[in-house]
Amino acid sequence: MAGPGQPQAIDAALGELYPDADCELDFTSPLELLVATVLSAQSTDRRVNAVTPALFARYPDAAAYAGADVAELEALITPTGFFRAKAGHLIGIGAALDERFDGAVPGTLADLVTLPGVGRKTANVVLGNAFDVPGLTPDTHFIRLANRFGWVASTKPDAVEQAVGELFPPEDWVQLSHRVIWHGRRRCHARRPACGVCPLEGLCPSYGEGPTDPAVAATLVREPRG
DNA sequence: ATCCCGAGGG
DNA sequence: CCCTCTGGAT
Numbered sequence: 001m002a003g004p005g006q007p008q009a010i011d012a013a014l015g016e017l018y019p020d021a022d023c024e025l026d027f028t029s030p031l032e033l034l035v036a037t038v039l040s041a042q043s044t045d046r047r048v049n050a051v052t053p054a055l056f057a058r059y060p061d062a063a064a065y066a067g068a069d070v071a072e073l074e075a076l077i078t079p080t081g082f083f084r085a086k087a088g089h090l091i092g093i094g095a096a097l098d099e100r101f102d103g104a105v106p107g108t109l110a111d112l113v114t115l116p117g118v119g120r121k122t123a124n125v126v127l128g129n130a131f132d133v134p135g136l137t138p139d140t141h142f143i144r145l146a147n148r149f150g151w152v153a154s155t156k157p158d159a160v161e162q163a164v165g166e167l168f169p170p171e172d173w174v175q176l177s178h179r180v181i182w183h184g185r186r187r188c189h190a191r192r193p194a195c196g197v198c199p200l201e202g203l204c205p206s207y208g209e210g211p212t213d214p215a216v217a218a219t220l221v222r223e224p225r226g
Numbered sequence: 227a228t229c230c231c232g233a234g235g236g
Numbered sequence: 237c238c239c240t241c242t243g244g245a246t
Contacts (some may be wrong), residue, residue, distance in 0.1 A: 008241070010228065023231095024231090025231095027245090037231090038232090038233095038234065040230090040231065040232085041230090041231090041232040041233065042229090042230055042231095042232055042233090042241085042242080042246085043230065043231095043232095043242090043243085044229095044230055044231085044244080044246090045231080046244095047230090047243080047244065047245090055243085078242085078243075079232080079242095079243065080242085080243075081230085081241085081242040081243045082232090082233090082240095082241050082242045083241095083242065083243085084241075084242080085234080085240095085241055085242085086242090089233085116233090116234090117232090117234085118233085119232065119233050120232095121233090122231095122232070122233085123232075125231075137231070139231045139232080140230090140231075140232085141231060142231080157244080163241075177231090178231095181231050182231090184231080185230090185231070189229095190229085190230085191229090213234085222242095222246095
């Protein structure tokens with residue numbers, strides 16, 4: 001089997017490259033992680049972590065979000081982008097948690113995706129990092145790299161989650177997601193993958209499709225905390 | 227200019 | 237499938 005290569009070997013190599021790969025959002029409860037993850041949509045961890053301390057202090061529980069003043073909430077989350085949609089989502093989440101989940105964040109995929117602003121990707125982040133429920137996170141990076149690695153040809157999140165899930169045991173899914181996503185953000189970019197500073201030569205079917213001169217590739221690496 | 231660990235709506 | 241929503245970093 002030439003195409004998929006050895007998934008375990010790729011995961012191991014990424015584990016050596018990113019030994020500290022984890023969720024970069026700051027949170028101390030499932031609700032905080034849920035809120036931070038909703039704010040992360042098309043944003044960055046740095047910008048989210050910059051606003052969450054004040055946000056969490058102002059809105060300590062679901063009821064606080066449900067009763068929030070829209071303008072005040074929008075002002076607090078403005079730097080994360082898409083603030084109007086996100087503010088509406090957070091207020092809707094607060095109301096939904098109070099009405100249907102006794103004020104607590106539900107710990108199942110089926111329940112989480114019924115919340116406004118929460119899709120499959122956001123739900124899996126919350127499940128994997130706040131509830132220790134095994135789950136893959138098929139975001140844009142994960143899908144792109146799963147395609148490049150030859151693990152699956154489809155670009156649809158459901159198909160990617162299914163196919164990759166069969167290549168790895170559930171206990172690996174959360175860590176695998178973080179490693180693959182970190183690699184997508186730091187080296188294996190959409191437009192110019194930095195193959196020259198990637199350890200997957202001989203393992204990745206797409207190796208060499210980006211700059212392979214180490215000096216050039218090094219200029220493309222995005223360091224952490226961005 | 228281009229991208230960001232997306233989601234909702236048409 | 238398409239489109240829109242947003243500010244910030246590079």
